[in-house]
Amino acid sequence: MSKLVPLFALLVLSGCADLKHAGQDIGHATKKTTTAIGHATRDATREIGHASRDAVKSVKEELE
Template identity: 70%
Template sequence: MKTFPLLGLVAIVLLAGCAELKHAGKDVGEATKKATTAIGHATRDVTRDIGHASRDAVNTVKEEIKED
């Protein structure tokens, strides 16, 4: 009958370990989400800036061709 308390203790230790792993997983997930969001926003901004610069360059060339 000594195995029953021992099994209970093992179950409690395992559940506590699972809770810690779950919390750590959530922390990693949140950090990953924030990092990918920051990368996505930066990529969007750079792509938009490149597009605007390209558009402006094309418009400038068109205007110079019309003037000639």
Template identity: 55%
Template sequence: MCKKVIEILASISIILSLSACAELKQTGKDIGHTTKKVTTAIGHGTRDTVKAIGHETKEVINEIKESD
């Protein structure tokens, strides 16, 4: 009787462990995708800012050249 109880408890714990692993794996994927989206957004924002600064700098330099 005791052996059967141990087998049942072991089976239940294995099933719960597999379920927990699947949830942990999905959580890891969600975190990874979110991190990728955030870093992409930061990168694109930085790129756009640098381009805008470059264009403004070019315009200022051209105005200085024209005024000479």
């Protein structure tokens, strides 16, 4: 029985390390994904804003 305790502890610790590594991988992938989504949203919003501004300027110039 005493020989099995260190073996069991080693298995549990290596399993924990694997879970920790998997969690870190998921966390990093999630961070990269949300950053990409955020940047794409920012860029799309900027383009919409610029197009709206240009349209307003164009209408204003036509009215003058």
